[in-house]
Amino acid sequence: MSTVSYKNGLLHMENVPLQKIAQKHGTPVYCYSTQRLAENFQAYQSALRAIMPEDKFTICYACKANGNQAILHLLGKLGAGADVVSGGEMYRAFKAGIPHDKIVFSGVGKTPEEIAGAVRNDILQINVESEPELVAISGLAAKESAKTHVAFRVNPDVDANTHEKITTGKSENKFGIDIKSAPALYRKAKDMAGIAPTGVAVHIGSQLMDLAPFAEAFKRVATLVEELRRQGNIITTVDLGGGLGIPYKGETPPDIAKYAALIRDIILPLNVGVILEPGRSIAGDAGVLLTRVRYLKESEDRRFLIVDAGMNDLMRPALYGAHHEILSCNEPAQNAVMTAYDVVGPVCETSDTFRAGAELPRTDPDALLAIMTAGAYGASMASNYNTRPLPAEILVSDEQFDVIRPPQKIEDIVAADVIPEWLA
Numbered sequence: 146m147s148t149v150s151y152k153n154g155l156l157h158m159e160n161v162p163l164q165k166i167a168q169k170h171g172t173p174v175y176c177y178s179t180q181r182l183a184e185n186f187q188a189y190q191s192a193l194r195a196i197m198p199e200d201k202f203t204i205c206y207a208c209k210a211n212g213n214q215a216i217l218h219l220l221g222k223l224g225a226g227a228d229v230v231s232g233g234e235m236y237r238a239f240k241a242g243i244p245h246d247k248i249v250f251s252g253v254g255k256t257p258e259e260i261a262g263a264v265r266n267d268i269l270q271i272n273v274e275s276e277p278e279l280v281a282i283s284g285l286a287a288k289e290s291a292k293t294h295v296a297f298r299v300n301p302d303v304d305a306n307t308h309e310k311i312t313t314g315k316s317e318n319k320f321g322i323d324i325k326s327a328p329a330l331y332r333k334a335k336d337m338a339g340i341a342p343t344g345v346a347v348h349i350g351s352q353l354m355d356l357a358p359f360a361e362a363f364k365r366v367a368t369l370v371e372e373l374r375r376q377g378n379i380i381t382t383v384d385l386g387g388g389l390g391i392p393y394k395g396e397t398p399p400d401i402a403k404y405a406a407l408i409r410d411i412i413l414p415l416n417v418g419v420i421l422e423p424g425r426s427i428a429g430d431a432g433v434l435l436t437r438v439r440y441l442k443e444s445e446d447r448r449f450l451i452v453d454a455g456m457n458d459l460m461r462p463a464l465y466g467a468h469h470e471i472l473s474c475n476e477p478a479q480n481a482v483m484t485a486y487d488v489v490g491p492v493c494e495t496s497d498t499f500r501a502g503a504e505l506p507r508t509d510p511d512a513l514l515a516i517m518t519a520g521a522y523g524a525s526m527a528s529n530y531n532t533r534p535l536p537a538e539i540l541v542s543d544e545q546f547d548v549i550r551p552p553q554k555i556e557d558i559v560a561a562d563v564i565p566e567w568l569a
């Protein structure tokens with residue numbers, strides 16, 4: 146079921162015409178569906194409930210996909226934990242009311258301050274990415290007389306068969322520790338002060354459309370857990386990461402029930418607690434970016450729609466060559482003649498192109514377009530490049546819609562700069 150669809154000729158999110166949001170709040174503007182966010186989270190919840198007791202799993206939403214307080218609060222109320230990759234995201238998770246014992250801290254370059262914060266707040270688990278990091282955590286935790294649960298993020302050396310910039314589980318990627326050297330590290334970790342190495346973590350990449358790489362990675366993790374137990378480590382938790390893909394152009398996404406069946410068959414025989422860290426598959430299809438056409442620029446062989454959203458608002462096409470469907474917010478007539486447009490932003494970079502050759506009905510300046518599936522890695526990656534303010538974010542629920550982040554003011558962006566006295 147789609148939460149974005151045409152009704153009476155207008156594109157709606159739930160029961161709000163998107164035109165209404167653009168009229169009230171301007172463009173570009175991100176809109177998110179409460180219902181879709183909840184449904185996506187609950188799909189994981191029910192798939193796991195079907196295979197294991199409720200108190201044996203934690204679904205830690207990956208905040209980096211979209212860390213808006215309203216979204217974290219909504220998911221938190223439904224029972225979500227949080228996967229955070231910085232002190233900033235940890236702060237966001239706490240502020241939104243996510244309990245400390247449902248927060249996992251991942252990331253390859255944690256600072257001493259961030260680690261100390263995680264230790265003091267007694268979070269669920271720190272996922273460790275290297276031996277020097279383990280030593281740092283041990284030292285900081287011992288100083289606080291704490292016992293911090295850690296998991297090594299292992300790199301299982303499987304090809305996730307996804308975009309090269311979002312694959313993370315191959316041996317040449319910077320992520321995790323080589324699975325072959327894991328047993329020796331766990332032996333060392335067992336006797337180190339301040340830490341309890343009770344978990345194993347894996348995350349092989351993002352936007353995986355196929356379950357086979359997950360199955361392969363899970364099997365390697367299961368073999369590792371058995372080996373660790375044979376050498377005397379106590380392993381109570383397996384963190385399987387995130388990464389389930391979503392359709393950006395009508396592809397068939399992996400089935401969550403089948404994904405859960407892999408967990409049931411490969412991981413549950415180990416008798417461990419399970420942590421999942423989905424991000425994109427929860428927020429991605431819950432969001433759209435609304436943008437208005439400013440100019441129509443036609444040359445002999447090209448038609449450009451110059452829109453008011455840019456690569457600073459939604460970076461994925463420029464960064465990964467990602468595809469986003471673009472819909473007209475006015476429903477095209479049944480027999481409308483489609484025209485190929487290059488939909489481009491105003492930023493001074495050639496890569497500021499949302500789509501080359503988007504098939505749209507004849508589009509006028511001022512037309513409103515929806516860039517689809519923009520709920521994950523959209524607003525959270527936005528920047529001020531070209532001194533463009535971060536766009537507003539709106540949360541829709543049935544017929545209601547409210548601002549969950551106002552548009553940034555240009556004055557506020559510039560006010561942060563400082564001219565040193567010696568220059569004045």
Ligand SMILES: *Cc1c(COP(=O)(O)O)cnc(C)c1O
Nearest residue numbers: 207251351387388422423424425
């Ligand atoms: C980014 C990330 C995730 C979330 O990935 P999705 O593809 O958005 O589900 C989960 N775990 C870790 C460690 C990550 O870096």
